[in-house]
Amino acid sequence: MKISVPVSALLHHKGSAVWHIxxxxxxxxxxxxxxxxxxxxxxxxxxxxxxGIFTERDYTRKIALAGKTSKQTLVKEIVSSKVITVPPDETxxxxxxxxxxxxxxxxxxxxxxxxxxxxxxxxxVNLIISTQDATIAQMENYIGSGLAT
Numbered sequence: 001m002k003i004s005v006p007v008s009a010l011l012h013h014k015g016s017a018v019w020h021i022x023x024x025x026x027x028x029x030x031x032x033x034x035x036x037x038x039x040x041x042x043x044x045x046x047x048x049x050x051x052g053i054f055t056e057r058d059y060t061r062k063i064a065l066a067g068k069t070s071k072q073t074l075v076k077e078i079v080s081s082k083v084i085t086v087p088p089d090e091t092x093x094x095x096x097x098x099x100x101x102x103x104x105x106x107x108x109x110x111x112x113x114x115x116x117x118x119x120x121x122x123x124x125v126n127l128i129i130s131t132q133d134a135t136i137a138q139m140e141n142y143i144g145s146g147l148a149t
Contacts (some may be wrong), residue, residue: 007095007109008088009118010127016118020045021054027063030054030075041106042080043115050108050115052079065126085110088117096124 020043021030030042036055056073062078064069084098085108095107100122109117112117 005127005131006089006117007086007092007107007117010092010119010123011088011109014117014119014123018043019113021075023051023074023079026077027054027059027068027069027073027075028070028077031059031070039062040120041118041143042077043108043114043118048114050083050085050110051076052081053083053106053108054079055106083108086119092124092127094146095119096121096128099124107148 010097019039019112021033023033023044023046034040034042035128041055044054051105058078058080059070062068063073068078084102084104086095086098088111090109090111099105099107103120108118109119
């Protein structure tokens with residue numbers, strides 16, 4: 001099933017709030033914010049510019065396994081600076097392809113050089129499931145109405 005819905009529709013449904021962190025913040029502050037907001041990644045923003053993305057994976061690999069402390073390490077010291085982004089008109093299908101190809105779980109959405117939102121693999125899966133459920137319901141309704149021959 002092809003899903004050609006643009007991510008802007010997903011952001012509209014999800015809401016426009018984007019939590020982010022400054023590069024000068026400590027890793028502890030970042031993981032606390034992520035825990036408080038129940039999110040798995042934070043865009044790292046400085047002066048309105050996307051500098052990178054901090055993820056749970058960054059914490060486990062670059063802090064916990066490296067023997068560093070989250071209260072003494074700054075986000076800018078471990079942030080993933082090579083960030084894959086998408087425009088608001090990108091399709092859900094293309095976003096899934098990018099996430100799979102690059103083995104990432106979060107995609108910042110950029111519009112006119114500014115962070116417009118962030119989507120997760122969970123957001124995309126939920127949209128796909130909802131779309132499939134709606135399609136199945138329409139088919140069941142069509143078949144149940146006796147219109148099918």
